[in-house]
Amino acid sequence: MTLLLGAYAASPNVTGWDPTLETAYYQQLKTLPQLSGLEHPFTGNLHPHDDSWFLANIDPAWNYVFTTIPGVMNALAQNPRFGLASTDQVGRQAAIDFMQLANQAIAKLNQHLGRQAVSAIMLHSAPARQHASSSEQAFQASLTTLLSWDWHGASVLLEHCDALLPGQKPSKGFLSLEQELSVLADLNQTLxxxxxxxxxxNWGRSVLETRTPDGALAHLQAAKAQGLLKGLMFSGISDKANAYGAWQDSHQPAQSSELVPFGEPGSWLTEEAIQQCLFACAGADLTVLGLKIGIRPLTASLAERINYLRAQLAILVRHRVSM
Known part of the structure; x- marks a missing residue:
C-alpha cells in the first residue's frame, strides 16, 4: 500500500513561497525510503503557487491523494456559506464549482505523468455549522452531482473533520461522522x-472532536462497521499549550520516545495509539494511509524537517504489519 505524506504541512514555505527552498525540500523528500506518495493540497489550481514548478519537481514514481481542506478553509474565510453541505444554494454551487477545478487538476497531473497517479480525492462536509446552515440532504445532493463526473480513476472520499458539539469550540465544525456515514451509505446503496x-x-481531528485519545479509534470502528472505512491519516494533537497550541488542528508530530528521536513530547499521538489504530483497520480496504505533521519552530532547518519526517514515517513502517 502507498504510504502517503502530507508534506506541505512540514514545508519550509508554510508562510510564503521560495521556489529554490522548496526545490531543495522536494529533493530531500525523494531520499525518504518509506515515502511512496503525497497527500496533495488543492486550493484552486494543481499547485497553490506554481503548477509548472510542481510538475518539474515531483518524483515521477509518487502516487497522490488530493485533499481539498486548504481550499475549503480559504473559501470559508471569504464566504461562510461555502460548502458541499450548505443549505445556501449559492454557497453550495460555489463548492461544486471548486470541485470541478479539482477534477481538472487531477486530469492535468495524470496526463503529465502518463498514468493514473491520483488514487483519491478527499472532500469535506463544510460549511462550519457555527456560522452557516448545512444539512445531510444538501450534502447528498452535492455528492450525487460529483458522482456523475469522470474522476479519472480517483475515488471520491470524505475526510471527517471535527463536528460542532454543544459547549465546545470547534476547529472546523462540519457535519457529524454519523451524518456523513449515513449519506455515504445511502449513496452507495442507491447509486x-x-x-x-x-x-x-484523521486521527488528530477525531481526537480534537471527542477530547479523548480513544476518539479516533471509535471513529475508525464506526466507519469500519458500516463498510465505509477507506483511509487513515495520522496527525497529532494535545491539550497542552505548547508550540502547536492546545486543541489546535496544527498537525503535531507523534510523541517523542526512545524509538522516536524527533517528535513532540506533549502530543497525544503515541506509537501505541498508532499501532492500535492500524490493528483496528485490519481487513478494511484502505485507499489512504499516511501522516501529516507540522514542524515547530517555523524557522526549523531543512535538515531538521527531514529528520522529523523520517522518524515519524518509521513508526508507520514498524507497525503497518498490524493491518
Whole structure:
C-alpha cells in the first residue's frame, strides 16, 4: 500500500513561497525510503503557487491523494456559506464549482505523468455549522452531482473533520461522522458507484472532536462497521499549550520516545495509539494511509524537517504489519 505524506504541512514555505527552498525540500523528500506518495493540497489550481514548478519537481514514481481542506478553509474565510453541505444554494454551487477545478487538476497531473497517479480525492462536509446552515440532504445532493463526473480513476472520499458539539469550540465544525456515514451509505446503496464512497479518519481531528485519545479509534470502528472505512491519516494533537497550541488542528508530530528521536513530547499521538489504530483497520480496504505533521519552530532547518519526517514515517513502517 502507498504510504502517503502530507508534506506541505512540514514545508519550509508554510508562510510564503521560495521556489529554490522548496526545490531543495522536494529533493530531500525523494531520499525518504518509506515515502511512496503525497497527500496533495488543492486550493484552486494543481499547485497553490506554481503548477509548472510542481510538475518539474515531483518524483515521477509518487502516487497522490488530493485533499481539498486548504481550499475549503480559504473559501470559508471569504464566504461562510461555502460548502458541499450548505443549505445556501449559492454557497453550495460555489463548492461544486471548486470541485470541478479539482477534477481538472487531477486530469492535468495524470496526463503529465502518463498514468493514473491520483488514487483519491478527499472532500469535506463544510460549511462550519457555527456560522452557516448545512444539512445531510444538501450534502447528498452535492455528492450525487460529483458522482456523475469522470474522476479519472480517483475515488471520491470524505475526510471527517471535527463536528460542532454543544459547549465546545470547534476547529472546523462540519457535519457529524454519523451524518456523513449515513449519506455515504445511502449513496452507495442507491447509486452503486463504480468506486464506492468511503470515509478517511484523521486521527488528530477525531481526537480534537471527542477530547479523548480513544476518539479516533471509535471513529475508525464506526466507519469500519458500516463498510465505509477507506483511509487513515495520522496527525497529532494535545491539550497542552505548547508550540502547536492546545486543541489546535496544527498537525503535531507523534510523541517523542526512545524509538522516536524527533517528535513532540506533549502530543497525544503515541506509537501505541498508532499501532492500535492500524490493528483496528485490519481487513478494511484502505485507499489512504499516511501522516501529516507540522514542524515547530517555523524557522526549523531543512535538515531538521527531514529528520522529523523520517522518524515519524518509521513508526508507520514498524507497525503497518498490524493491518
Amino acid at each position: 452503486k458507484p463504480e468506486r464506492p464512497l468511503g470515509v478517511v479518519i
